Amino acid sequence: MLTRWVTAAYLVYLAAPIALLLVGSFGELWLNTLLPTGITGKWYVEVATDGSFRRAFISSLIVATATCGACLALGLPLAYALFHAPNPRIRALARALYQLPVGLPALVLAFGFILVFSSDTLPWLGSIWLLVAGHIVFTLPYFLQAVTADMQRLDLLNLEAAAESLGATMPQRFFHIIVPALKHSIMSGLIVVAALSIGEFQFSNLVAGFLNRTYPVVLLQAFYGATGFACAATVILLLLALTASAAGTLSTGGKARLALPAQ
Amino acid sequence: MTPAVALSDVSYRYPGTRAGVQNIELTIAPGELVVCIGPSGCGKTTLLRLIAGFLCPDAGRIRLGGDDVTRAAVRERECGVVFQSYTLFPQMRVWENVAYPLRVRNVALGLRRERALDMLSVVGLTDLSDRLPANLSGGQQQRVALARALIFKPRALLLDEPLSALDAATRLSMREEIRRVQKAQNIATLLITHDQDEALSLADRVVVLREGRLVQNGTPHAIYDRPADAFVAEFVGQANLLDGVTAGPDSVETTIGRIAMPPHGFARGAAIRLLVRPERVEPLSATAGAAGVDTNIFLVRVLRDAFFGATRQVELAVGDGVLKLQTPMRGAIERVRIPPEAVQLLPLS
Numbered sequence: 001m002l003t004r005w006v007t008a009a010y011l012v013y014l015a016a017p018i019a020l021l022l023v024g025s026f027g028e029l030w031l032n033t034l035l036p037t038g039i040t041g042k043w044y045v046e047v048a049t050d051g052s053f054r055r056a057f058i059s060s061l062i063v064a065t066a067t068c069g070a071c072l073a074l075g076l077p078l079a080y081a082l083f084h085a086p087n088p089r090i091r092a093l094a095r096a097l098y099q100l101p102v103g104l105p106a107l108v109l110a111f112g113f114i115l116v117f118s119s120d121t122l123p124w125l126g127s128i129w130l131l132v133a134g135h136i137v138f139t140l141p142y143f144l145q146a147v148t149a150d151m152q153r154l155d156l157l158n159l160e161a162a163a164e165s166l167g168a169t170m171p172q173r174f175f176h177i178i179v180p181a182l183k184h185s186i187m188s189g190l191i192v193v194a195a196l197s198i199g200e201f202q203f204s205n206l207v208a209g210f211l212n213r214t215y216p217v218v219l220l221q222a223f224y225g226a227t228g229f230a231c232a233a234t235v236i237l238l239l240l241a242l243t244a245s246a247a248g249t250l251s252t253g254g255k256a257r258l259a260l261p262a263q
Numbered sequence: 264m265t266p267a268v269a270l271s272d273v274s275y276r277y278p279g280t281r282a283g284v285q286n287i288e289l290t291i292a293p294g295e296l297v298v299c300i301g302p303s304g305c306g307k308t309t310l311l312r313l314i315a316g317f318l319c320p321d322a323g324r325i326r327l328g329g330d331d332v333t334r335a336a337v338r339e340r341e342c343g344v345v346f347q348s349y350t351l352f353p354q355m356r357v358w359e360n361v362a363y364p365l366r367v368r369n370v371a372l373g374l375r376r377e378r379a380l381d382m383l384s385v386v387g388l389t390d391l392s393d394r395l396p397a398n399l400s401g402g403q404q405q406r407v408a409l410a411r412a413l414i415f416k417p418r419a420l421l422l423d424e425p426l427s428a429l430d431a432a433t434r435l436s437m438r439e440e441i442r443r444v445q446k447a448q449n450i451a452t453l454l455i456t457h458d459q460d461e462a463l464s465l466a467d468r469v470v471v472l473r474e475g476r477l478v479q480n481g482t483p484h485a486i487y488d489r490p491a492d493a494f495v496a497e498f499v500g501q502a503n504l505l506d507g508v509t510a511g512p513d514s515v516e517t518t519i520g521r522i523a524m525p526p527h528g529f530a531r532g533a534a535i536r537l538l539v540r541p542e543r544v545e546p547l548s549a550t551a552g553a554a555g556v557d558t559n560i561f562l563v564r565v566l567r568d569a570f571f572g573a574t575r576q577v578e579l580a581v582g583d584g585v586l587k588l589q590t591p592m593r594g595a596i597e598r599v600r601i602p603p604e605a606v607q608l609l610p611l612s
Contacts, residue, residue, distance in 0.1 A: 155350065166411065166415065167367045168338065180352075181354065
């Protein structure tokens, strides 16, 4: 009985802020009361027609998509190479290295980027690709972890040996055997990457240029204005993140496993 | 005729260990089925991986059909390999698995499907061609693996403990299946196993490996009847091995007493090991005498008696030693006779 109440209380604690956001986003006026008064859809219309929000929304989509693409293009061959590294010490070292950014404060990386990329030799601060580069640093460990865990679980070394003996070249083995065998973990890895990239604030806030601020960065500005507007803008961010994971789950037939790095 | 597979003086050692194989001489004729047998860790899988090209020998030459492939890549060797764990590609249907070697050789889709179905009919799996591997039994998976390894007409078929993951009943029928398909395709084959029954019943020729060295190479009959040393005698079949000293040109003094045998050619007083197969030891009841012969008859005491239906395995105390005996006879055993012609001497190894 007690455990049930504790569980219920915890669920309320989790859901309450989101519920309040939803309520707030449809409320006409919300000043020093527990709940807002009046019902309206105008805040959503305002967010949708706000130029900086629309630009931020598109920036976020571009950054998330590019980060996913880069994780796929970099992470998959990297995971494959790591998996085939003959020396277990090299594998352990590489693993420790690629997991480093998980524990790295975003602030540190952001200051590093600002120092390096505001110089005359590399004057790229403010470019959207620099933002993508930073997001790759943060998200790649999660993607690698999802994929390498699956590689060890599947009998990939033997499958590849079989394919090789049957006459398959290295690219044929990679695309015919490895990639299809890993498609579930690749999808679940990409969902995590997309969700992290869409929600990332600390790093983006410091490194993004004025014209390519991502959605969470612009969202912060909204809280200096009308409460209903801020709520509606936040709900949209929430929907964006949910859509990404729903799309991923659907595309893998509900089999996606969320894999987080072992700390 | 050029052998399909020829290894000359091949050695390989796993870096940083003493494990591997040394000075291996082995040939497989076209259409021949050679079974390589040995205890785990003796290097038999290493031998297969060397031929397939997954390992590169430290010394020696490997030829396939006369071509030197010692340094060739795995895919250039064109050996059909069947692994213990089946290694079917999980996302491909049965026929796609079988057709995969043709796919990587750019054979057109229609043709490779047709040839995959032909090959599946050879192993009797035409009905299951659209299934996924996960929906097949172990025996069926291994037959798909066999079909896949044969479809591209490889230069040799290499089977790495293909039956060890199967249950006992399936193993027997699969053994017959491998033999039948191998003969039908007439392909040089090396099969690795640690199961002596498999080796004796399947092979045209058996090679016995011990600690990385090839200790005997011969027909199943030769391996069983004339083992090269005590290790082979004990590893292939049951064996009574008695330590002894030669007492004359045709007799040996052992722990169970003096045993007469045909002239053995060892010097008098040489320390040797004597081999008698348990099924060659003749049980005698108390009353029945061995008419006309009185050599090599010993009084015995039964230590253990295990009944297996068709046969009975008995452990007997004889003199200061122990003798194993295998017989269909049901009655009490009080004496045994060891026929002189059933006795062989092996050098101490």
